[in-house]
Amino acid sequence: MPIPPHPRRAPRAVAATLGAVGLIALATAPAAFGDEAAPELVVGGVAPVKGLKPGDGFDLSATVANKGTGAAEKVWISYAVTRGLDFAEVPSNCRTQQVRPYDEMPERWIAVCAFDQVVEPGTVYTPEKPLRVEVLDRALNDELRVNVWDVDPGADENGSTPVAGTAPAVKLVEGQAGSEGSARVVTVPISTVNTADYQVTGAALKGSVGDEVTMKVKFTNAGPAWIMPRPGERSVSVRITPPAGTSVIKRGQFCRAEGKGYVCGMRSMNEGGQETYTFELKIDKRVANAKGQVALSTEARPFDPNKANDKADITLDVTGGEPTGSTGGPADASGGPADTSGGSSTAGDDGTTTNGDILAETGSSTLPLAGAAAAAVAVGAGTLLAVRRHRARSTD
Known part of the structure; x- marks a missing residue:
């Protein structure tokens, strides 16, 4: 229970x-x-792990020390792993919970283990058996966070109903002096050798001069790995240039105008995740061999060795009207007065964003939504965000 x-x-x-x-x-x-007198618990013995492969597993061990002046009558250790990892065997004195992504935090699994033991000042303890973690097929750059508490941190309100483990209960045993940490929470990276194939899909358009046509192009993470951009890292974006001879009536969601094209973000970097960008275009004139393009931005992606699907054409077959021009270069698609979309997004000057704006599967874009709608959400959610972050610290 x-x-x-x-x-x-x-x-x-x-x-x-x-x-x-x-x-x-x-x-x-x-x-x-x-x-x-009061206890002051700290956690230690947690180190980064790298070079793993999907299907591997590793033992997660940690130490707990009391640097305070009073004893802790009971101890809780909280382990949190991002979605490329999972817990293999969970002792019965632990409960697990799956927490969906919210605020700046990605989806994760949490195991909170309760130890009904007194932890005296100046003594180091460790669970008698380490917690086993398994590496899933979607693992790549994941994260492990370990906390220690002298009160029950409770369940995360954004997660599933906690479930008790079924493996034999474990207890704390005295550990080696000198292995104690210095902080209540420790966060380390867990790295797996894996790949993720980012790819884009173009479109074939057809119509007569004066027609309004729908253009749909797509971004896909074909996996097998999911991607968790880290704070400060440049995130991929999609660059869309409509065919020459067209004007944009309505831009795609999560897209903003830049130069003669558009820069677009996505809501999820999960394996199998897709984002379709739907534009409404008007065919203004017939241009010989008119062709646009959808392409990934050019930041380094060492996890994505397949570059053959990073670009795709947007073709346009115009019937009627006399052809003009000869090369079919990009249209002037800066939007202008004809672009009536209210679903634009914002980004840095180079069109990229960072992890703080990526809320996988929450409806938020990697390029934060701009304009009155986003402002209204920000004003209304300010207090809620503070409460959530305070609550989230129960697993920090």
């Missing part, structure tokens, strides 16, 4: 004073509170 939430204890000195002499003793409570 899931471990129920455990409220923070009232300070023992304060509780005893109130119970013994009633409300009159409140005047002495601040002094008693300030003098009370």
Whole structure:
């Protein structure tokens, strides 16, 4: 059964004073509170892991030390892994929860293990058996986070119902001195040798001069790996140039005008994830051999060795009207007054974004939505975001 939430204890000195002499003793409570010894738990023994392959597994061990002046009557250790990893065997004194992506955090699995043991100051402990982690087919650049608590962190409100493990319970045993850490939370990268194939799909358009036509082009992460861009890293974008002789009536969602084309983002970098960009075009004139293009941006992607599908043509077959021009170069697709789309997105000057704007499968774009709609969401969600981040720290 899931471990129920455990409220923070009232300070023992304060509780005893109130119970013994009633409300009159409140005047002495601040002094008693300030003098009370308190635990200060830290986690250690957690290191990055690299060179893994899909199907591998590794043992996750950690140490817990008490650097405070008082004993911790009970300890909780929280382990969180991103979606390329999973827990193989979970002890019965632990509960697991799948948490969907929200705010700046990706989808992850969390295991919270409760140890009903006193942790004295100056002593190092470690679980008697490490937690086993398995590497999934979609793993590439993942992340592990370990926290330690002296109160139950509770379940994440954005996650599934916690489920208790079925493997034998484990307890803390005394560890080796000198292996204690210095922080309550430790985050390390977990790297797997794998690839992900980013690809784009073009379109074949047909119509007469004066017609309005729909253009649909697509981005796909064909996998097998999912991608978790890290803070500060340049993220892929899609560059779309409509065919010459056309004007854009409505741009695609998550796209913004740039020069003679558009820069577009995507909501998800998960394996199998797709984004379709739908544009409404008007055929203004017939241009000989008119052809546009959809292409990935050119930042380095060492995980994606297949460059053959990074570009695709957008062809246009115009019936009626006399052909003009001879090369079919890109149209002037900067949008202008004819571009009526309200679904534009924003990015940096180079058209790229960073991980803080990627909310996989939440409906948010890697290129943050701009304009009045986004402003309204930001104003309305400010307080909620703060609450969520405070809640998220239960797994930080």
